Amino acid sequence: MTEMQVARSIGDLRALLAPLRAESSIGFVPTMGALHDGHLSLVALARDAAEVCVMSIFVNPLQFGPTEDLARYPRPLDADLELARGAGVDVVFLPSVDEMYPEGATTTVVPGPVADVLEGAHRPGHLAGVATVVAKLFNIVDPDVAIFGQKDAQQVAVIKAMVRDLDFEVRIEVGPTIREPDGLAMSSRNRYLDIEQRQRALALYEALQAGEASLRAGGSPEDAEHQMHEVFGAAGLETDYAAAVDPLDLSSPATGDVLLVVAARVGSTRLIDNLLVKASQRGTS
Numbered sequence: 001m002t003e004m005q006v007a008r009s010i011g012d013l014r015a016l017l018a019p020l021r022a023e024s025s026i027g028f029v030p031t032m033g034a035l036h037d038g039h040l041s042l043v044a045l046a047r048d049a050a051e052v053c054v055m056s057i058f059v060n061p062l063q064f065g066p067t068e069d070l071a072r073y074p075r076p077l078d079a080d081l082e083l084a085r086g087a088g089v090d091v092v093f094l095p096s097v098d099e100m101y102p103e104g105a106t107t108t109v110v111p112g113p114v115a116d117v118l119e120g121a122h123r124p125g126h127l128a129g130v131a132t133v134v135a136k137l138f139n140i141v142d143p144d145v146a147i148f149g150q151k152d153a154q155q156v157a158v159i160k161a162m163v164r165d166l167d168f169e170v171r172i173e174v175g176p177t178i179r180e181p182d183g184l185a186m187s188s189r190n191r192y193l194d195i196e197q198r199q200r201a202l203a204l205y206e207a208l209q210a211g212e213a214s215l216r217a218g219g220s221p222e223d224a225e226h227q228m229h230e231v232f233g234a235a236g237l238e239t240d241y242a243a244a245v246d247p248l249d250l251s252s253p254a255t256g257d258v259l260l261v262v263a264a265r266v267g268s269t270r271l272i273d274n275l276l277v278k279a280s281q282r283g284t285s
């Protein structure tokens, strides 16, 4: 495709993709917009994996709790469309809340136990909201491959389980976390941070690095958790969790490979990050 197309309804999107489907594979990158290089790295992976790249931009109300930032979530649509065009997206899908969740819509996806811990424990309903919108988007876009970011590791686990359990015919690929030069994971929510908060937000990555150093030195997962809490304590950040878990089911404690996961509040902004430490990188104590 040459010119990027924008579809604002489910019918328009289906009509745009129908003639392409026979000849081309479709890659899909779901987003909530406020695009940054993390999102664009997933577009690059989608373009490598498939011939047509579809990106959705939809701030999904179902995945926000009642006290969360749905109303103030950034929606810089013009800038997003420019970035999507520049990255080589072929079709942008911009559904409306009314069409995605019409009056009377009651069916939702209930994820399995992988959604009960960590984010699930601190944001009740969040991962069910994610699973529901992704199921709907998969049914609408019907992609061959969909790309998600490791930044949201639990989301990846929930989506993979849903695809397996509900027989979605889509391959899931995972892109690495893209970071600012100082290590802060890129996030649309970083826009909320003032200069002082932006500095303090570095504690998330520093905590992960401290946890990694501990594991590399032969420390146990509990030691790594302790080191991460130390960093948060010193930075004065309120943590929701700082845990060393199994990368597949996010259960604790981890045995071989360890996924270090953190969630913390910087002012009113809640940030998450994670780092995988392979069993082969762990030292012996």
Ligand code: AMP
Pocket (backbone or CB within 6 Å): 030, 031, 032, 033, 037, 038, 039, 041, 042, 147, 148, 149, 150, 151, 152, 175, 176, 177, 178, 179, 185, 186, 187, 188
């Ligand atoms: P969001 O717009 O926050 O819903 O994110 C859309 C997709 O981009 C999800 O698959 C995220 O995991 C992914 N993503 C967000 N931040 C990053 C990042 N820093 N690096 C790589 N992928 C990311």
